[in-house]
Amino acid sequence: xxxxxxxxxxxxxxxxxxxxxxxxxxxxxxxSLAAGGNVDAAFEQAQRWRPRVVSMxxxxxxxxxxxxxxxxxxxxxxxxxxxxxxxxxxxxxxxDFVVSAIVGVAGLEATYExxxxxxxxxxxxxxxxxxxxxxxxxxxxxxxxxxxxIDSEHxxxxxxxxxxxxxxxxxxxxxxxxxxxxxxxxxxxxxxxxEQALNHxxxxxxxxxxxxxxxxxxxxxxxxxxxxxxDLPPSRVSVMVHPQSTxxxxxxxxxxxxxxxxxxxxxxxxxxxxxxxxxxxxxxxxFPVGDLRHLDFSPPDMGKFPCLRLAYEAAQAGGAKTVALNxxxxxxxxxxxxxxxxxxxxxxxIEEVLGRTPERHPATIAEVLAADAEAxxxxxxxxxxxxxxxxxNLRPALASHK
Amino acid sequence: xxxxxxxxxxxxxxxxxxxxxxxxxxxxxxxSLAAGGNVDAAFEQAQRWRPRVVSMxxxxxxxxxxxxxxxxxxxxxxxxxxxxxxxxxxxxxxxDFVVSAIVGVAGLEATYExxxxxxxxxxxxxxxxxxxxxxxxxxxxxxxxxxxxIDSEHxxxxxxxxxxxxxxxxxxxxxxxxxxxxxxxxxxxxxxxxEQALNHxxxxxxxxxxxxxxxxxxxxxxxxxxxxxxDLPPSRVSVMVHPQSTxxxxxxxxxxxxxxxxxxxxxxxxxxxxxxxxxxxxxxxxFPVGDLRHLDFSPPDMGKFPCLRLAYEAAQAGGAKTVALNxxxxxxxxxxxxxxxxxxxxxxxIEEVLGRTPERHPATIAEVLAADAEAxxxxxxxxxxxxxxxxxNLRPALASHK
Numbered sequence: 001x002x003x004x005x006x007x008x009x010x011x012x013x014x015x016x017x018x019x020x021x022x023x024x025x026x027x028x029x030x031x032s033l034a035a036g037g038n039v040d041a042a043f044e045q046a047q048r049w050r051p052r053v054v055s056m057x058x059x060x061x062x063x064x065x066x067x068x069x070x071x072x073x074x075x076x077x078x079x080x081x082x083x084x085x086x087x088x089x090x091x092x093x094x095x096d097f098v099v100s101a102i103v104g105v106a107g108l109e110a111t112y113e114x115x116x117x118x119x120x121x122x123x124x125x126x127x128x129x130x131x132x133x134x135x136x137x138x139x140x141x142x143x144x145x146x147x148x149x150i151d152s153e154h155x156x157x158x159x160x161x162x163x164x165x166x167x168x169x170x171x172x173x174x175x176x177x178x179x180x181x182x183x184x185x186x187x188x189x190x191x192x193x194x195e196q197a198l199n200h201x202x203x204x205x206x207x208x209x210x211x212x213x214x215x216x217x218x219x220x221x222x223x224x225x226x227x228x229x230x231d232l233p234p235s236r237v238s239v240m241v242h243p244q245s246t247x248x249x250x251x252x253x254x255x256x257x258x259x260x261x262x263x264x265x266x267x268x269x270x271x272x273x274x275x276x277x278x279x280x281x282x283x284x285x286x287f288p289v290g291d292l293r294h295l296d297f298s299p300p301d302m303g304k305f306p307c308l309r310l311a312y313e314a315a316q317a318g319g320a321k322t323v324a325l326n327x328x329x330x331x332x333x334x335x336x337x338x339x340x341x342x343x344x345x346x347x348x349x350i351e352e353v354l355g356r357t358p359e360r361h362p363a364t365i366a367e368v369l370a371a372d373a374e375a376x377x378x379x380x381x382x383x384x385x386x387x388x389x390x391x392x393n394l395r396p397a398l399a400s401h402k
Numbered sequence: 403x404x405x406x407x408x409x410x411x412x413x414x415x416x417x418x419x420x421x422x423x424x425x426x427x428x429x430x431x432x433x434s435l436a437a438g439g440n441v442d443a444a445f446e447q448a449q450r451w452r453p454r455v456v457s458m459x460x461x462x463x464x465x466x467x468x469x470x471x472x473x474x475x476x477x478x479x480x481x482x483x484x485x486x487x488x489x490x491x492x493x494x495x496x497x498d499f500v501v502s503a504i505v506g507v508a509g510l511e512a513t514y515e516x517x518x519x520x521x522x523x524x525x526x527x528x529x530x531x532x533x534x535x536x537x538x539x540x541x542x543x544x545x546x547x548x549x550x551x552i553d554s555e556h557x558x559x560x561x562x563x564x565x566x567x568x569x570x571x572x573x574x575x576x577x578x579x580x581x582x583x584x585x586x587x588x589x590x591x592x593x594x595x596x597e598q599a600l601n602h603x604x605x606x607x608x609x610x611x612x613x614x615x616x617x618x619x620x621x622x623x624x625x626x627x628x629x630x631x632x633d634l635p636p637s638r639v640s641v642m643v644h645p646q647s648t649x650x651x652x653x654x655x656x657x658x659x660x661x662x663x664x665x666x667x668x669x670x671x672x673x674x675x676x677x678x679x680x681x682x683x684x685x686x687x688x689f690p691v692g693d694l695r696h697l698d699f700s701p702p703d704m705g706k707f708p709c710l711r712l713a714y715e716a717a718q719a720g721g722a723k724t725v726a727l728n729x730x731x732x733x734x735x736x737x738x739x740x741x742x743x744x745x746x747x748x749x750x751x752i753e754e755v756l757g758r759t760p761e762r763h764p765a766t767i768a769e770v771l772a773a774d775a776e777a778x779x780x781x782x783x784x785x786x787x788x789x790x791x792x793x794x795n796l797r798p799a800l801a802s803h804k
Contacts, residue, residue, distance in 0.1 A: 159661060160565070164564075164682050238692070252689075255684065255687070256666065256689060257665050258663065259561060259661055262661075263658055272657055273657060276657070280566050283658050289573075290640070295696070296696055297696070297697075
């Protein structure tokens with residue numbers, strides 16, 4: 001019986017995790033849950049799973065949850081909030097496996113504390129590796145505990161890497177769907193609308209990651225995550241566009257053999273893999289191999305998608321540059337979604353922030369958060385200057401979004 | 403340092419094996435060689451590799467080789483012939499790894515004796531698993547030694563199977579190029595010429611295996627080999643046509659994950675893998691992943707390619723039926739190559755022989771060889787009756803071959 005702590009329980013990964021638990025009640029129990037601001041969903045999960053502790057992002061929401069639980073006769077359940085609550089959920093002494101799926105830097109501290117507390121961690125939070133990967137992987141190594149990737153590409157790589165030793169890896173190939181603008185000419189990028197950018201061809205995901213897929217920044221983040229998770233330099237992590245997203249990634253070994261992982265595009269599969277590793281248990285998540293007809297591939301166009309190039313540059317520098325890459329991207333994507341900047345300005349904003357970020361290596365989570373805040377400030381500064389200058393010009397392209 | 407015995411050293415696999423040895427002289431030495439009838443090639447190999455013993459198929463060739471070696475100042479090298487010579491090569495006390503690549507049932511006894519002598523065996527001889535697989539896998543299990551497959555599909559499966567435990571395998575997917583008649587209408591099969599059948603789209607191989615690829619019987623043999631090598635019923639071994647032969651095979655695990663192996667179509671890669679397993683060592687056999695554009699798949703048409711269906715039926719029955727499948731195919735393919743029967747008669751001959759073969763399980767290699775001889779007799783009988791009846795009719799279709 002694995003005893004789970006779930007950080008981000010009411011989000012997409014959190015809900016998929018609980019669906020996997022539901023299908024395998026004899027294997028998993030739920031010890032603690034950290035939710036965001038959805039009190040109703042948190043209440044339902046608390047009722048269903050009876051965790052020892054639930055945490056909400058805001059104290060006001062924790063209070064609301066306490067009220068609901070009292071009415072339901074569950075007044076004894078511990079309810080906390082904020083960073084302290086997430087850390088309590090992540091380090092609960094009864095939990096042995098922590099699913100890290102809080103979106104954004106909010107998940108950093110709790111995940112780091114979980115690793116420090118010797119928990120096995122399933123990683124779905126991008127920032128843990130992009131912004132704080134050097135700290136978190138070092139701590140996991142020190143603890144002798146695995147970091148199990150819960151996203152389709154790195155989970156695929158984890159599976160393929162079983163085919164050899166780490167020293168036998170020549171190169172890692174991350175596949176990318178290419179996003180909705182794979183075949184859009186670069187000259188049309190200026191007029192891309194938010195609706196177009198949110199229309200991802202293969203995965204249904206949150207808004208930010210969908211835009212990050214459209215710019216290929218998501219693949220850039222994955223390059224950085226792969227470097228840190230599997231201890232490889234960026235020069236040995238390559239990207240291939242593969243619109244069907246059937247092959248989730250590949251590992252090329254020194255002898256010339258390549259192992260690839262294929263499966264349905266359903267996050268429950270990498271979650272199940274991480275939760276049961278080193279075992280595999282049956283699921284109904286079957287890819288219909290007999291119906292397979294065509295798989296297409298092409299190299300990524302870094303000229304058209306400068307975010308991927310910027311990610312490689314940040315990966316090479318490491319430290320504060322990767323913190324800034326993530327922070328500037330989050331701010332720029334939010335500005336694009338709000339209609340404040342055009343699509344190509346996302347990359348330009350990030351490039352400017354990277355240029356203004358000094359090369360240094362944060363030694364603590366607090367230093368990571370400080371670098372993150374500084375990059376956000378720089379990004380916001382630039383966006384304000386563009387949005388201020390061009391507000392009139394932007395309206396036509398954004399009309400369909402607002 | 404691995405010390406090799408090579409059964410079939412002057413054949414295609416034998417030569418590729420020696421090319422791998424040549425590239426890695428610090429890892430491998432050559433202890434013994436068994437050649438067929440090519441005295442010049444055997445002499446060259448003996449001079450280059452200085453094995454302890456060389457065996458030729460026929461005593462007359464062994465004598466010729468002795469003469470050449472004497473002239474070259476190598477009179478001390480032991481030269482043997484026939485079955486006793488192959489067995490001596492396969493069981494030489496100084497050899498620890500035996501490459502089994504003699505074509506046909508001639509390789510059975512020597513391979514079985516190698517397994518019995520506790521050698522690690524790399525299997526390239528199809529008959530070892532198709533005709534005598536039940537005996538050879540049982541003996542390998544008893545010895546606690548691995549059988550390492552040296553053909554691209556089973557070698558690919560061996561690699562993919564590292565991604566989980568045997569009990570976690572749901573299904574094996576063998577890929578098939580589909581051969582030269584993938585898109586030929588069944589109605590045109592009667593007029594297929596030998597040249598057309600020998601024109602394989604992706605692999606350059608010997609004549610029999612090329613014809614077996616054109617009928618899909620080769621894939622049928624591989625189904626049987628996979629069942630025996632990986633201890634699976636035929637119902638859990640499937641075939642998918644994949645004309646590019648880039649994905650060499652796939653393993654589907656119970657959780658829904660599928661691992662696939664990709665590489666260049668060069669036999670040195672599976673040979674290198676088998677010789678170095680469980681390690682992988684660098685090679686220059688690189689598949690250009692960056693140039694990958696399209697992979698195509700389709701289900702096999704068992705109506706058009708009845709040999710595949712016959713192989714599944716034989717696999718289900720096991721024992722003498724699989725011996726007969728291989729023997730009848732070898733005789734029928736030879737008759738097709740000689741212009742004695744038309745292409746569709748290959749399958750019809752095998753079907754008749756299978757129907758006349760009783761279900762029984764040979765308990766010794768001698769019993770396997772007896773079942774083999776009986777099936778050959780039945781196949782020859784039928785071919786004689788067809789060729790006798792239809793000789794006049796066959797000439798037009800065969801004109802281009804003779």
